Amino acid sequence: MVNKTIKFFLENKLVTVLLLILFVGWGIVTAPFNWDIEILPRDPVPVDAIPDIGENQQIVFTEWMGRSPQDIEDQITYPLTTSLLGIPGVKSIRSTSMFGFSSIYIIFEEDVEYYWSRSRVLEKLNSLSSDLLPEGVSPTLGPDATALGQIFWYTLEGLDKEGNPVGGWDPHELRTIQDYYVRYALTASEGVAEVASVGGYVKEYQVDLDPAAMKAHDVGITQVMEAVKESNIDVGANTIELNLVEYFVRGLGYVKSLEDIEEAVVKVNDNIPIRIKDIAKVNIGPAPRGHSGILDKGGVEAVGGVVVARYGDNPLKVIQNVKEKIKEISPGLPSKTLDDGTISKVTVVPFYDRTELIYETLGTLNEAIMLQILITIIVIIVMVMHLRASLMISGLLPLAVLMVFIMMKYFNVDANIVALSGIAIAIGTLVDLGIILSENILRHNEEAPSDQPMLTTVYNASTEVASAIITAVSTTIISFLPVFTLQAAEGKLFGPLAFTKTFALIAALIITLFMIPAFAHWLFSIKPKNETRKIYYNLLVILLGIFALWWTTWGGVVLILLGINGALYNLFKDPETKNKTFYHQLKLYRNEALLNVFVNKHDTITVAIIMGSVAWLLAGEWLPLGVQNSLLLNFLFIIVIIALVLGLFKIFIKYYPKLLALFLENKKLFLAVPFFIIVFGLNIWLGFDKVFGFVPKTFDLIGVNVRTTSLWSSLTHSFPEWAKSLCPL
Numbered sequence: 001m002v003n004k005t006i007k008f009f010l011e012n013k014l015v016t017v018l019l020l021i022l023f024v025g026w027g028i029v030t031a032p033f034n035w036d037i038e039i040l041p042r043d044p045v046p047v048d049a050i051p052d053i054g055e056n057q058q059i060v061f062t063e064w065m066g067r068s069p070q071d072i073e074d075q076i077t078y079p080l081t082t083s084l085l086g087i088p089g090v091k092s093i094r095s096t097s098m099f100g101f102s103s104i105y106i107i108f109e110e111d112v113e114y115y116w117s118r119s120r121v122l123e124k125l126n127s128l129s130s131d132l133l134p135e136g137v138s139p140t141l142g143p144d145a146t147a148l149g150q151i152f153w154y155t156l157e158g159l160d161k162e163g164n165p166v167g168g169w170d171p172h173e174l175r176t177i178q179d180y181y182v183r184y185a186l187t188a189s190e191g192v193a194e195v196a197s198v199g200g201y202v203k204e205y206q207v208d209l210d211p212a213a214m215k216a217h218d219v220g221i222t223q224v225m226e227a228v229k230e231s232n233i234d235v236g237a238n239t240i241e242l243n244l245v246e247y248f249v250r251g252l253g254y255v256k257s258l259e260d261i262e263e264a265v266v267k268v269n270d271n272i273p274i275r276i277k278d279i280a281k282v283n284i285g286p287a288p289r290g291h292s293g294i295l296d297k298g299g300v301e302a303v304g305g306v307v308v309a310r311y312g313d314n315p316l317k318v319i320q321n322v323k324e325k326i327k328e329i330s331p332g333l334p335s336k337t338l339d340d341g342t343i344s345k346v347t348v349v350p351f352y353d354r355t356e357l358i359y360e361t362l363g364t365l366n367e368a369i370m371l372q373i374l375i376t377i378i379v380i381i382v383m384v385m386h387l388r389a390s391l392m393i394s395g396l397l398p399l400a401v402l403m404v405f406i407m408m409k410y411f412n413v414d415a416n417i418v419a420l421s422g423i424a425i426a427i428g429t430l431v432d433l434g435i436i437l438s439e440n441i442l443r444h445n446e447e448a449p450s451d452q453p454m455l456t457t458v459y460n461a462s463t464e465v466a467s468a469i470i471t472a473v474s475t476t477i478i479s480f481l482p483v484f485t486l487q488a489a490e491g492k493l494f495g496p497l498a499f500t501k502t503f504a505l506i507a508a509l510i511i512t513l514f515m516i517p518a519f520a521h522w523l524f525s526i527k528p529k530n531e532t533r534k535i536y537y538n539l540l541v542i543l544l545g546i547f548a549l550w551w552t553t554w555g556g557v558v559l560i561l562l563g564i565n566g567a568l569y570n571l572f573k574d575p576e577t578k579n580k581t582f583y584h585q586l587k588l589y590r591n592e593a594l595l596n597v598f599v600n601k602h603d604t605i606t607v608a609i610i611m612g613s614v615a616w617l618l619a620g621e622w623l624p625l626g627v628q629n630s631l632l633l634n635f636l637f638i639i640v641i642i643a644l645v646l647g648l649f650k651i652f653i654k655y656y657p658k659l660l661a662l663f664l665e666n667k668k669l670f671l672a673v674p675f676f677i678i679v680f681g682l683n684i685w686l687g688f689d690k691v692f693g694f695v696p697k698t699f700d701l702i703g704v705n706v707r708t709t710s711l712w713s714s715l716t717h718s719f720p721e722w723a724k725s726l727c728p729l
Helices: 002-011 013-030 069-084 114-126 171-187 211-216 221-231 258-262 315-332 354-384 387-410 417-447 454-479 488-524 531-548 553-572 580-586 592-600 602-622 631-665 667-686 694-700 710-718 722-726
Strands: 057-063 090-098 101-108 150-159 192-198 203-209 235-242 245-251 265-269 272-275 280-286 295-297 300-309 335-337 343-353
Touching: 002 013, 002 454, 002 488, 013 387, 013 488, 057 069, 057 114, 069 090, 069 101, 069 114, 101 114, 150 171, 150 315, 171 192, 171 203, 171 300, 171 315, 171 343, 192 315, 203 221, 203 258, 221 258, 221 265, 258 280, 300 315, 315 343, 315 354, 343 354, 354 387, 354 417, 354 602, 387 417, 387 488, 417 454, 417 488, 454 488, 531 553, 553 602, 602 631, 631 667
Parallel strands: none
Antiparallel strands: 057 101, 090 101, 150 300, 150 343, 192 300, 203 280, 235 245, 265 272, 295 300, 335 343
């Protein structure tokens, strides 16, 4: 089946190209990085800085103001906890009782669907008996968010036109604006589960009773409470008919001012009404802070709010939606003129914004992946020493990364520092697949008969190593199975890494087996027959490079160098051709060494140009010596590092046959080295006494006690059992 699929893509290159375009476009659409490509829509992978390792929990919140923690525990927390234990899928329940409120955390099994668990909790709360909780106490279910849901904090501040803080607003004024304008607007943003207000004072009507007046008029507190309650109500009466028209009769009694409360009648003594104002003073004042707490910013009390993202939503997208909504409502926020004539306008000022952390994380990983790809491309070019094969192998890396983004999107794997690290880890393996296939195609191309079609050569080479490549990838994927079986926080932390690395391997397998052969057939079949046309092609490349200098200096210089190198090669590779006159005019034919450079080292020069250009890009991205040093100095440092490291590899490759022959001639001596390493490792792990415990027993048979010797005692103390050495007790 694999061979038939390889053959299909080889013979139908249009399908391969369309598939390549699809993967590139789709990958860019789903990429988590902020790539602004106007011609394509954006549907990125959900992005966060770190994985959400919180438990699968729901929170039940119950408020009973003015009650002690003990009362809350006895009358609310305990009855609710015992009632909620019967919910299916519950693993454990934790609770907290504080002054005025109770919080109950219901922990569900990891395989329980989040919103299903919410519906079960609501179902249970609605079925509670009416006498379970005190009168007027109603438990509520917390927002559909996780522990990492707090993505955006802000404060409301009075700023002038230049954006400088000028104040002029009382905490209760800012809290009113927050509660009745800003909070409602931000809650309407897509992906927001809740906007909680913090700090300031909530305005309320306050009735300050006068005990002496109450005693004089024989009025109790209960009567005052009832009077205030009944004065703040609308009532509906019957209808009356006048001139064949029915009119609805209503009593309008909602409180709209302090005077409305003051005029409320508490009781009537001897036909004299006793009103609220006779026994108390009515004011507007701050409500007790309760659980809303105080918000401090730079040592000054502030008023603000916290935006909580909904479970499963893209945190980065939610923050962007909130910021757009803030821009929308900002013109409508109130302003006032201060005593000095300064205009102070209420402004939403970010206090904590996770966007910066997310972008920093993504930027770091984006840079790391880009550096890895550039370094890998350099290694491929130098070690393979075949430009066309290097281009195929190098092109595999970015395409595989884009395909990983596609799979992350539709397998619900969020992009975070752990998930994207899986891609970075897999890059070395991705390159191996391309190198194996490309090297085999090159070998078959060299050994194939001259009359054999290139299509057959590529097909034979691809099918020969296909099974080995599949086996290698399958082995790596299977090795990650223990990671996939991790549960709870460990599974949420390391699961994304295992998924992304597996996605990368699958993507590389698809590209290697089904796409690279088709492009290899194209690239290796390019053999221009007209020598003069080759020169024209190179001159066209030089011209394109000159025009490219206007947009990218790097790209223009690379094209110009490649064009010059190709033109010189085609001009001087044969002194007996019709270019001989030009040859003599330049007087280059006398310099055989220079001719050898242009003709015999053409491929090497081409590889050097490409490698140098990639190294220049790497120097600009990496800056290993720091920004305080010039780009040229960083570039030279990278060239030196490449020469040293890859030079050692080249030396090893050159002398590898001799080393292999030496080891094969001395197999016993060579095998003694790994045997010694295994024994040494066992001594460190299990301890010398356990590994060689059979020796004293053998000598005991002949009456010799080896354990008392200094050598045995020294080795036993030098190699104790590993677990006991870590924990002697």
